[in-house]
Amino acid sequence: MDLPVMPPISPMLAKSVPSIPDVGHFEPKWDGFRTIVFKDGDEIILGSRNERPMTRYFPELVEALQKNLPDKCVIDGEIVLIAGNRLDFEGLQQRIHPADSRVRMLAGSTPSSFIGFDILALGDENLMDKPFSERRAALEQALAKAEAPVYVTPAVTELDQAQEWFVQLEGAGLDGILSKPLGGTYQPNKRVMFKTKHERTADCVVAGFRWHKTGKVVGSMLLGLYNDAGQLQHVGVVASFPMAKRESLVAELEPYQTEFSEHPWGQWADQGDAAATGSRMPGAQSRWSAGKDFSFVPLRPELVIEVAYDYMEGDRFRHTTQFRRWRPDRTPESCTYSQLEEPADYDLGEILRLP
Known part of the structure; x- marks a missing residue:
């Protein structure tokens, strides 16, 4: 693997705030396994927040990412399990199993999805020092043709819409709203985003x-x-x-x-x-x-x-x-x-x- 951003990378984090700050960009806060995807041709590594290798637990997702992601890229996102019309975190936890036969069986019976919400590298370019507004545009372009189970997280720019999502999306298993300053660079392991959760x-x-x-x-x-x-x-x-x-x-x-x-x-x-x-x-x-x-x-x-x-x-x-x-x-x-x-x-x- 030869990428401008190499694993392991600690993901950028969010600081808890009691109300949604008006910073110009708002996303749902997904409830799954935070994952940074490193892809170089057919080689894929799923890096987790605690640097535990996740690749072996989600073979169906590796296949989908090989098909839907650009040839060389590093994308930050979340592995989730969608059951019906909502997230199922308990079901997702069951996907972490030591037996390969069990992993393969669950990959077929409870397939996972990947929600991309940031991009750290594309081709031979390191994007971590670019403002988030540019990274978001690059992410949308990179995944423009992606199909299920690979998605770009939806986003809104109006505070009123974010506040409406905060109430609505909990009913689908999401746990709040992420607010991201448009001018911010990607800072691993730093709490430079904001998260607002229900209490x-x-x-x-x-x-x-x-x-x-x-x-x-x-x-x-x-x-x-x-x-x-x-x-x-x-x-x-x-x-x-x-x-x-x-x-x-x-x-x-x-x-x-x-x-x-x-x-x-x-x-x-x-x-x-x-x-x-x-x-x-x-x-x-x-x-x-x-x-x-x-x-x-x-x-x-x-x-x-x-x-x-x-x-x-x-x-x-x-x-x-x-x-x-x-x-x-x-x-x-x-x-x-x-x-x-x-x-x-x-x-x-x-x-x-x-x-």
């Missing part, structure tokens, strides 16, 4: 905690919500605390410690049983975090806290939540899924060229 609050049961990696202070608290059957479901964690708060939480939570045999998630001590029933396992390993210790200290489900979250992915919070306050006025049993807001459905085909 809501929910009252959750504190059902356990994990120790912090640095020692005997609280690292994160495990959250639960009751479903319609009265079962406490693991929905995520809250983990952003100052060190002093982590220390004080040890004493605050100590009186509520219990045994797994007396805990609603006691059956998950046997991960085989949990896997058989499809339950969410607070202590389970994932393909992205193999080797990490996810054991937790069970707590009697009597404490309620209010947390801020952006949106749900299936039946749990998509990202780590933010602590807001304790809720001694709420009973644990009142913390159900019914309190959560459901965005109105939105068809991705309205903004994306879907077949």
Whole structure:
């Protein structure tokens, strides 16, 4: 491979802001795997944000990129999985599998798509020092004849339209709006774009905690919500605390410690049983975090806290939540899924060229 921009390259990042800034260019914020595509003839490398090689997991996408991209280019974008008329991040996660036979089977049953939103090089020219307005024009030209499953991200220039998208597109599984200054150069690993995401609050049961990696202070608290059957479901964690708060939480939570045999998630001590029933396992390993210790200290489900979250992915919070306050006025049993807001459905085909 011989390109003017060679892997690995850390992608340019975005800083969170509470409202959409009027910078002249707005795009949907896609929920997938951030990927920089390096293409030199038939050779393609899919570089991820953490520099984990992604190429082997998406053979169907490699084939599509070979067909739809210019002969030599470096394009920044997102690998997504479109299920029906919305994004499916849970399904996308299943695509990361160690067995090649499984990878090939999933490539056929749940094919992925690539959304391009920036270009770093075209032919023998390095475009990283060009203003974004020029890079966007080059991207549109480079992918003008691209067909599904390769797309150029849609964009608008009017703030009013961006604010409308912010509300509408959540119903299709997107998680906010990216705002990009038109004069900005491409700066790897720098937060020079802006992202505006939804924030809501929910009252959750504190059902356990994990120790912090640095020692005997609280690292994160495990959250639960009751479903319609009265079962406490693991929905995520809250983990952003100052060190002093982590220390004080040890004493605050100590009186509520219990045994797994007396805990609603006691059956998950046997991960085989949990896997058989499809339950969410607070202590389970994932393909992205193999080797990490996810054991937790069970707590009697009597404490309620209010947390801020952006949106749900299936039946749990998509990202780590933010602590807001304790809720001694709420009973644990009142913390159900019914309190959560459901965005109105939105068809991705309205903004994306879907077949």
